[in-house]
Amino acid sequence: MSRALALLAVDPKGLGGAVLHGQADDRRDSVLALFDQLVGAQRVRRRLPPGMAAERLHGGLDLAATLSAGRPVEERGLLAVAEGGVITLPMAERAGGPVVAALLGMLDSGSGTTLLALDESMAGEEPVAAALRERLPFMLRLDDQGHDALDERPTLGELAAARNRLPHVTVGEEAMKSICHTAMALGVGSSRADVLAVRAARANAALEGRTDVSEADVSVACALVLAPRATRVPDVPPEPPAPSPEENDPAPDTGEAEQPVSEMADRVLEATTAALSPGMLEGLRQQGGGKARGKSAASTVTPRHGRRIGSRAGDPRTGARLDLVDTLRAAAPWQRLRGARPGKVAVRRQDFRVQRCKAKNGTTIIFCVDASGSSALHRMAEAKGAVELLLAESYVRRDRAALISFRGSKAEILLPPTRSLARAKRALAALPGGGGTPLAAALVAAGQLATQVAAERDAGSVLLVLLTDARANVALDGTGGRPRAESDAEGAARALRSMGVPSLLIDTAPRPGAFAASIASAMGGRYIALPTADAQRVRGAVEATREGLRAS
């Protein structure tokens, strides 16, 4: 960690900053103090208060001063004030879009200001905006670096020498190859990561007194920059590429297209893999192929509740809350025109500003219930009970439920997404049973409904709960026959996975079969065998999956 901070002090312009992940405690304070010492006294430091308005960053009209002076008074933005210095952003994970955008602009412009984003998110919470993480080279975790001594640090003289040396440091072909090779082996997609690793390697060489980047520099850079971005564990041992294409195809394609990976690259990769933290490896191994749903889908802008994100012109009488400060701000420039006397403020209707808020949306749970003859009728009762229980809770949570039943030759939506307990109860009571098991049709219907829900304006996340014994015997076109029915169902399940719908399959068969499990894995969802599923246990399983959904 102290190494990363030292590199940041050597090349603030090229590297830009770091994310420090951990709670506000003594350890973090000592890390920040260390960085303070490294950057030296001459650089400006600014700490951005959490929840600060983005206007403060850009500067602009100073309202209070303007009103009292009766002429426009400009205020310098914090970005301009801190140029070339250090900006600390506490509770970085809470920073809103405008603040993040301003900081991104600052990083992209190469102003030389260092950004320390202090990420205080707990496990399962939304971390710092991805766009910021992408641009900051280092992601330092304060908790799992307990053994890293902070006192191994370069002196100010050494840092100054390193800064002078930096422009003269060259990066060899081999070093670049190693970085790219490592990035690709770890599944790091962004070229920005490569570029940042190159800069980190150069800074490290400068710090070590070299003017040529060595293998050690590359290893340090890869461990610091690339390892935290790994999305997969490299195949160990690193597979040597087959030499055959090289021999068969001696095309003069500049001679470097498919060269066997050099020894240096292998050693760097190995060192970087060793730097992956154990928790992360576990996480990567468990990661399925499914795609995470974005932030934008999980929250939405609604007029009345949630966190404030700004204001807009509007009439407060429609129920939105008046934003007093912004209203005054809007009225301020007009005072002279409206002939307001000193001490009086003339506010007109067009000045009214109302608050805009952002609220998290609930989950829409799509229950897909097998009503075929093979699913014994008493399971239907249990499924109904579970849906009712969840619906009762949804009033508190803003969750919605939808119900699809499938039997005979087709699936039908019995209940479109609703929060209404009464409607749900009626639809459930009318749920008929008997006939074949058109599993594929059910999955297709569920997928369509999920897409429809996701496209809604204030959609939250979607969760599919499939209660079935998976004895599929009706194909998608309504004809009988187990083999076709099963292959269709698998196809539909894969399509659901590609749509990124999180799912849970509850196997209700008295003897759970392998096919149900394979459908669950094709959907990329969880599988739970509950041969004697009762309403409470179904509810428990749904809860567990939901928590997992939130944590991922």
Add this chain to the structure above:
Amino acid sequence: MSPSFPFSAIVGQHEMKLALLVAAVDPGIRGVMVFGDRGTGKSTAVRAMPGVLPLMMAVTGCRYGCDPGAPCEECEDRRARGERLRSGKVPVPVVDLPLGATEDRVVGSLDLERALSSGEKRFEPGLLARANRGFLYVDEVNLLEDHLVDLLLDVAASGVNVVEREGLSLRHPARFVIVGSGNPEEGDLRPQLLDRFGLSVDVRTPTAVAERIDVIRRRDAFDRDPGAFMEEWNMEDAKVLRRIQQARKRIDSVIIDDAMLGRVTALCMALGTDGLRGELTLMRASRATAALDGAKKVTLEHLRQVAPMALRHRLRRNPLDDTSSTTRVERAVAELLAA
């Protein structure tokens, strides 16, 4: 303002570069949507555009950078007051719309300073005005608030920004090529918005080590000595600039014959694209590509090059078929556009 990375030094990403050039040659194509992960050179490419775009004539002092041949209302007023309008060559604007931009900043608002100091009601132009006759780049357009996206696309389509707020009422020209970027995994764009973009390209990180090394090698050279690096690529950028210039002159005389038009409709019908935007865009884009190639006539090769970018975002999704739309377009192209 630090110099931006030269356009021609961007490694690979041919489809994205072609789409941007096509849009530069024929702004009527209406915008390019670039999908892809972070760090694939999307922003770099767009920000490099001014380097390859010919300078344009603009009225000096006009806040909308309007064309001397077709002056805006404000310039007309100035002329009516007896002022002689001068004009000069200026670079084509490429304006960045930051993710957190407010409606005020985008549309423009009351000029607070003027209002306070002289009590004068004056319009302070926003980003749309600055982007007039140039490019407007919206990073992460899929995360932008809906009402702003609607507004942007509406202005992009009409070429006029109508302001009715804060007691202001005016309109000013805002003709620009909108370039959006986004990562589809972080939220989709509504299909009706997607359809408004003329072209859509997918960018990926290069998978060949050699290409990735090129990326960082050039970046490193640029970081170390931007001046020398720009110098080195100056010639290449100038070549691209000339290509655009020539293509703009040539495009009106490029012929697309009935046989080619037949292929265009056949392709769109086979893919089941909604509406006629697909056909129209494909036709315009292939004509622009031919013009860029210096050809007099659109050939199959031109169609093949632009068919995926003109059509891939206009296909209906089939829930049972998880093949990407790119593959579907390519399959249809291979089938129907065989020589």
